[in-house]
Amino acid sequence: MASIRLTRPTLEVIKVLLASTADDPAWGLKICEEADLGSGTVYPILERLVDAGWATRYEETGEHPGRPKRYYYELTALGQRAACQAREQKPRLFGLNAAAGGGPA
Numbered sequence: 001m002a003s004i005r006l007t008r009p010t011l012e013v014i015k016v017l018l019a020s021t022a023d024d025p026a027w028g029l030k031i032c033e034e035a036d037l038g039s040g041t042v043y044p045i046l047e048r049l050v051d052a053g054w055a056t057r058y059e060e061t062g063e064h065p066g067r068p069k070r071y072y073y074e075l076t077a078l079g080q081r082a083a084c085q086a087r088e089q090k091p092r093l094f095g096l097n098a099a100a101g102g103g104p105a
Contacts, residue, residue, distance in 0.1 A: 004052050006086050009037055013045045014083050017055060017075045027060075027070040046073055054079030 004010060012035035019034075020026035026034075032042045049055035053076060060070040075083060 004048060004054060004082070006090060009035070009041050010045050010048075011086060011090065012037060013042060013049070014075070014079075014086065017049075017073060017079070018083055020074060025072040025074065027072050031073065049073075049075075049079065054082055 013031055016031045016034045017026055028039065028043060028046070031037075031046070032039050035042060046055065046057070050057050050073075055073050055075050057071050057073050060072065064070065
């Protein structure tokens, strides 16, 4: 399993994945927009997360007329645990105030 550097862009991608739900899954362009990062930054991060076992990628199965098929991303159990550890190690990057017990800043 590969090691992931928890850079600010990587944490921004992880935050988007944490906020996604089954009803509102995360896909490449949505992640780029919500993380405010370019595709040249986001897609390599997503590939590293998938390669490390922190995230999974799956294809859109429904109709998608007029656009290419989307690939959705979600954190695995390992990725969820890693995200929790990252929140503890770098709370300010998750919008938390460590001195106040991890509440919103």
